[in-house]
Amino acid sequence: MPDRAKVTLEGVPETLLWNLHQRATEARRPDAVLHDPKAVELVDALDYPFADRFGAAGLGQWQALRARCFDDEVRRFLGEHPDGQVVALGEGLETQFWRVDNGSVRWLTVDLPETIELRARLLPDDPPRRRTLAGSALDEEWTRHADPTDGLLLSAQGLLMYFEPDQVHRLLAMCAERFPGATMVFDGVPPWFSRRTVEGRMKNAQGYQAPPMPWAVDAAEKDRIRAIPNIAELRDLRPPRGRGPWHGALFPLLNHLRPIRELGVTGLPVMAVRFAPSEQEHRRR
Ligand SMILES: C[S@@+](CC[C@H](N)C(=O)[O-])C[C@H]1O[C@@H](n2cnc3c(N)ncnc32)[C@H](O)[C@@H]1O
Numbered sequence: 001m002p003d004r005a006k007v008t009l010e011g012v013p014e015t016l017l018w019n020l021h022q023r024a025t026e027a028r029r030p031d032a033v034l035h036d037p038k039a040v041e042l043v044d045a046l047d048y049p050f051a052d053r054f055g056a057a058g059l060g061q062w063q064a065l066r067a068r069c070f071d072d073e074v075r076r077f078l079g080e081h082p083d084g085q086v087v088a089l090g091e092g093l094e095t096q097f098w099r100v101d102n103g104s105v106r107w108l109t110v111d112l113p114e115t116i117e118l119r120a121r122l123l124p125d126d127p128p129r130r131r132t133l134a135g136s137a138l139d140e141e142w143t144r145h146a147d148p149t150d151g152l153l154l155s156a157q158g159l160l161m162y163f164e165p166d167q168v169h170r171l172l173a174m175c176a177e178r179f180p181g182a183t184m185v186f187d188g189v190p191p192w193f194s195r196r197t198v199e200g201r202m203k204n205a206q207g208y209q210a211p212p213m214p215w216a217v218d219a220a221e222k223d224r225i226r227a228i229p230n231i232a233e234l235r236d237l238r239p240p241r242g243r244g245p246w247h248g249a250l251f252p253l254l255n256h257l258r259p260i261r262e263l264g265v266t267g268l269p270v271m272a273v274r275f276a277p278s279e280q281e282h283r284r285r
Pocket residue numbers: 012013014015016019020089090091092093094110111112115135136137138156157158159162
């Protein structure tokens with residue numbers, strides 16, 4: 001067996017391994033709700049103590065359904081813009097490209113340098129369709145590499161909760177101003193969950209402590225987002241139906257109720273915002 005890639009990530013970048021662990025554990029099941037052989041391949045290629053750090057991945061299905069919620073939005077976008085570009089902010093070792101590739105989508109991954117260094121070793125770029133950029137989502141540099149010509153979808157899965165609220169608002173305002181007519185899909189955590197991480201009360205049985213997640217979403221925060229200039233619409237997305245009595249029956253039912261959805265127990269809140277079209281585009285429609 002070839003040498004496995006040693007991982008030395010800490011802090012927020014290390015959280016990508018939690019997501020990958022959950023997703024791959026689900027994907028290994030014969031009745032998996034997510035087909036993701038690439039995630040399994042990655043876990044097998046990494047030298048990292050997944051189980052010692054994160055335990056037995058009891059949230060595999062929960063995480064996989066969150067990923068599918070994002071996949072559905074990307075597929076919807078590609079249905080309308082088959083040659084469009086997806087810019088995945090804070091993508092970590094997400095393997096979404098391989099789940100949704102239609103043969104023509106262009107994909108740009110933006111993540112911090114230490115994460116990109118690891119991703120590049122395992123999932124090297126395949127230009128011109130699949131490229132990575134090392135840098136912060138909060139800096140404007142990546143916006144120069146985004147190309148809205150054939151349609152643009154921005155995604156930020158498992159990222160914005162690690163930012164301060166004003167950083168999230170500034171990022172959304174920057175995207176709304178630069179990419180008229182585009183959509184951005186992202187998730188958040190509810191206030192009770194955010195509080196626990198900030199107070200350092202999010203430790204698992206193995207002693208792993210999740211980093212602080214200062215940005216929380218509730219109805220009031222959604223109104224603040226709607227009030228950002230050039231944000232035309234914010235819509236809640238619902239995770240698809242899963243397996244078993246919880247994810248297969250009860251949660252999909254409860255998820256029809258907005259206040260319950262916002263509690264984040266039946267799945268973390270996932271949302272899509274649409275940016276107002278430019279004057280020119282507006283006249284064309
Ligand atoms: C919880 S992981 C999510 C990874 C992936 N999106 C997923 O859902 O599996 C958080 C990711 O955000 C990245 N990250 C943290 N701060 C960032 C920043 N300022 N700009 C871009 N990426 C960032 C980390 O390196 C990591 O890959």
